[in-house]
Amino acid sequence: MGLFSFRHKPSATSAEDQTSGLLENFLSGYSIEVIPRTADQIESFRDLLPAGTRVYIAHIEGTPIRDMVRTARRLADEGFPAMPHFPARIIRDRAELAEWVARYRDEAGVEQALLLGGGPTTPAGAFEDSMQMLETGLFDGFRNLHFAGHPESNRDIDPDGSDRMVMQSLKWKQKFSERTDARVAITTQFCFEAAPVIAWADRLTTEGIYLPIHIGVAGPAKLHTLIKYSMSCGVGPSMQVLQRRAKDVSKLLLPYEPTDLLTELAEHRAQHPDLGIHQVHFFPLGGIRATANWVTENGGCAGRPASADAPAKKTT
Template identity: 65%
Template structure:
């Protein structure tokens, strides 16, 4: 495991702007049970209280999900498991999952999304149906998916008609619930389309804060593979352009330019809808944690030796 570079919290690392440090202040990160198993102690990687999403990939046993949630909660993290509608069989299954998360890991936050399968396995096909069950009443925070570059699973014609209609529904739902709600987005690589999308949401009256998806440092080939698989749209050209530059082809991608551009825009426009950064650690959790620290994110506190 690579050594983490700890720093004093009251000063940004040399060369890091205050804008970026502020933008990374409350970042979150995503793990899966199988990747979490490889981490000996998250307290050596992430600041206490960091929100950690637990991705529920089709085929992952709920036992593994709950076990991971309980471990992370025990190490001092705010846990937000995924609830993918299309892999949940029915309301009884959903109620069981929620009861287990709450009983074994004290889970109070959730990310609700359609899920990455084309055909539903059971009664649900979208996050709105999950919300309508009433089973998430009492949760402190509920996040739903955002799509800065559209989503062809929802809008096959390439428009954003259905996506925007769903967002208006979720905005209305947020106004009649006690839970804090936000949009957690797919990762992107280009700032301008994200800025335009966030501004459009505001113009449409959608006030849900955005937690923008950011791909952590990784090999270029790895990022391109994940980007294509996840349906990343026009901003994929940033990686394609980089792949054609022989001088950069073998260098790992880092999200410095993307994050810096969004941070600068946020600093100049405080009401801009992006509230936080959400990392997808495609090149590994340790690599992502180090990058965050080196670029202004809070450092972890070394775990005490037993």
């Protein structure tokens, strides 16, 4: 009689450990965003973030450039590479852009940037989009250049609800990545469902866009705070996750945490290694400390330097 081999069903603990490991790996090398005002409230970033964590500095319209540069300098001094925003529609002209670039480089050692259109719909001057800023040549020599992405579309760019102009822009940036030494990536707006993110990432691949995606995620926050920011930032249909949660009295007073979203994305990436999502970028809408603590509790302690960004795939 032959011997039968029986495979034991994994215990709940083993399944939980596997899921936890996937999430921990997914959080590795995460980045986070600050503004000068919130950064000033943090006594020491070293007490909160893994060494080498990239910190984006969002440039809100009206913020003096000196405050932005001061924040970048402070982060550099504490060992965190700063990636300041350059919002095209709030910059008056090439001279002002050149001043910003020079000050960041000379006073804070900045060599990476997030280029985006920005919040205002009417340009303050010469620039309407990130491509026009790139064409000035002022970012030549930067090691990392990121652009904004919108998994749930962007009606400021495509008022008809399509993604025609967005895709055209991303294809331009894909070609730019193939002729520059800089590492180019997409950093996205935050959303609350995995399915549209996965569909969008797959769509980019079919369109010949292979730029690494840094997926935007809202950190832990009160429900009303997230709804307020989601409405002002133009978050799409995934905002229904928050609206459904608001109807559940048992969850109404509990802070939202991105555990389910990130776990689903982590599991999908484990099953589909070619998924274009490489890293997670946190919007700490409920506070930097709350987000950093949540990431640490979920294993996201292994920071990696900005120079470790994956390069975009080259098309043939």
